[in-house]
Amino acid sequence: MHGLSTHELLYRDKDLIANTPGLANGGIALAVVEPESIGWAEVTRLLEEYGFIGFSAADKKTVFNEIRAQLGDEGDLPFWDSFTCTVSDILPTCERIIYSAGKDVAFDSSLLPSAQTIADIVSLNREVGVSPLPAWYMRGEGPPSMTSWIMSHEGQMIACANGSMRYHAKSRMAGTYYVGAVSVSPRERGRGLGTLATALLIRDGINAFRPKAITGIAQPANAPSRGMLTKCGLVHDPSRATVIYNRSGAFHTR
Numbered sequence: 001m002h003g004l005s006t007h008e009l010l011y012r013d014k015d016l017i018a019n020t021p022g023l024a025n026g027g028i029a030l031a032v033v034e035p036e037s038i039g040w041a042e043v044t045r046l047l048e049e050y051g052f053i054g055f056s057a058a059d060k061k062t063v064f065n066e067i068r069a070q071l072g073d074e075g076d077l078p079f080w081d082s083f084t085c086t087v088s089d090i091l092p093t094c095e096r097i098i099y100s101a102g103k104d105v106a107f108d109s110s111l112l113p114s115a116q117t118i119a120d121i122v123s124l125n126r127e128v129g130v131s132p133l134p135a136w137y138m139r140g141e142g143p144p145s146m147t148s149w150i151m152s153h154e155g156q157m158i159a160c161a162n163g164s165m166r167y168h169a170k171s172r173m174a175g176t177y178y179v180g181a182v183s184v185s186p187r188e189r190g191r192g193l194g195t196l197a198t199a200l201l202i203r204d205g206i207n208a209f210r211p212k213a214i215t216g217i218a219q220p221a222n223a224p225s226r227g228m229l230t231k232c233g234l235v236h237d238p239s240r241a242t243v244i245y246n247r248s249g250a251f252h253t254r
């Protein structure tokens with residue numbers, strides 16, 4: 001046993017992952033984008049080491065059977081539906097959301113959030129059941145990363161989100177900006193803050209990274225998350241889903 005946490009494994013392997021078109025660094029999980037190009041023997045080896053592995057925006061019709069056939073029957077296969085959009089379609093919608101934001105909150109985005117901001121985000125993530133990204137990930141030491149957050153007028157962190165350019169330039173997801181880890185304080189839900197945090201993350205990520213497309217994910221039962229992505233202009237793609245092969249059972253997030 002190596003005894004390293006998932007965060008530590010992903011930090012140790014970050015250059016290898018960045019240089020491999022079929023892999024992506026999700027910060028909280030290693031993601032396989034193209035199992036064929038990695039080879040299932042290598043996927044099996046990585047699974048042994050990591051305990052769980054993600055399959056990003058996979059073909060929903062075939063991915064579950066393929067994982068079971070190639071990797072076995074142990075563990076759960078939770079999945080998140082894919083939501084996607086092109087940049088030109090989404091930007092005006094997000095700008096409108098930001099323009100209409102209430103004056104009782106303050107918001108910001110950064111490629112390099114301060115240690116205090118990261119600490120506040122990690123505690124908010126924990127409170128709402130979102131697995132926190134490592135600090136090194138939010139500082140962009142892995143893939144280029146954008147963090148957006150909203151503060152109440154009392155100076156409390158009440159909403160946050162993170163996006164990253166995690167896909168290799170030669171992969172099928174090249175140029176796609178991933179948005180996620182959206183967290184809203186339970187006391188502040190249902191007043192548009194999840195939508196605002198996502199819109200900020202999308203607008204500021206588009207300006208910083210000039211992506212070709214945007215993607216987000218949401219579990220089938222997570223109606224607020226689906227509503228928030230849809231309001232920002234992302235559209236459910238029923239042909240794709242992100243699946244976690246949770247063999248160790250250690251992967252938990254919303």
Ligand SMILES: CC(C)(COP(=O)(O)OP(=O)(O)OC[C@H]1O[C@@H](n2cnc3c(N)ncnc32)[C@H](O)[C@@H]1OP(=O)(O)O)[C@@H](O)C(=O)NCCC(=O)NCCS
Pocket residue numbers: 128129130180181182183184185188189190191192193194195196222223224225226227228231254
């Ligand atoms: C998902 C989450 C971020 C949404 O934040 P929020 O600020 O409550 O969401 P919004 O107020 O922006 O709602 C956006 C839309 O979602 C839908 N929605 C919101 N709450 C809903 C609910 N309880 N049931 C059904 N739909 C809901 C609505 O369509 C809403 O738009 P509308 O109010 O204009 O009709 C928040 O619920 C949360 O932190 N959940 C726990 C963590 C999580 O699941 N994160 C997402 C995984 S990355």
